[in-house]
Structures are given as structure tokens and as C-alpha cells.
Amino acid sequence: MLPFVLSEDARFAMHVSQAIAVAMLFVAGFTLGRHAGHAHPFRSALFALLLGVALIAAIKALGG
Numbered sequence: 001m002l003p004f005v006l007s008e009d010a011r012f013a014m015h016v017s018q019a020i021a022v023a024m025l026f027v028a029g030f031t032l033g034r035h036a037g038h039a040h041p042f043r044s045a046l047f048a049l050l051l052g053v054a055l056i057a058a059i060k061a062l063g064g
Contacts (some may be wrong), residue, residue: 018056025052 003020019043029048033041 022049022052022056025049 004010007013007016025048026045029044030041032048033044036044037053038044
């Protein structure tokens with residue numbers, strides 16, 4: 001919500017919002033991987049990040 005409040009350009013705010021969401025997915029994936037005891041929590045973080053990027057790409061492809 002904050003990017004839309006602080007920026008007058010809706011397109012720029014959308015890109016900032018998507019970047020924040022992907023970064024949060026990376027952090028959440030890393031935390032989940034570390035909490036679950038994985039030897040390489042970075043892999044969990046990378047998977048979460050790629051999943052988020054794929055979802056954003058699918059939404060854009062469908063016109064969103």
C-alpha cells in the first residue's frame with residue numbers, strides 16, 4: 001500500500017510493490033528453510049522467489 005501512497009505514478013508503484021513482495025517471499029522461504037532444518041535454506045528461499053516471479057508473470061500474461 002505504501003508505494004501507491006507515496007508515488008503518483010501507478011505503474012512505478014506497482015513495480016515497487018511487486019519487488020517488495022518478491023523480496024518478502026525470499027526472506028520467508030529462507031526462514032522456513034532454516035526453521036525446517038534444511039542443510040541449504042537458500043534453496044528454499046530461491047524456490048519461493050521463483051514461485052513469486054512465476055505468479056507475477058502469469059498475472060501479467062492474463063492482463064493483470
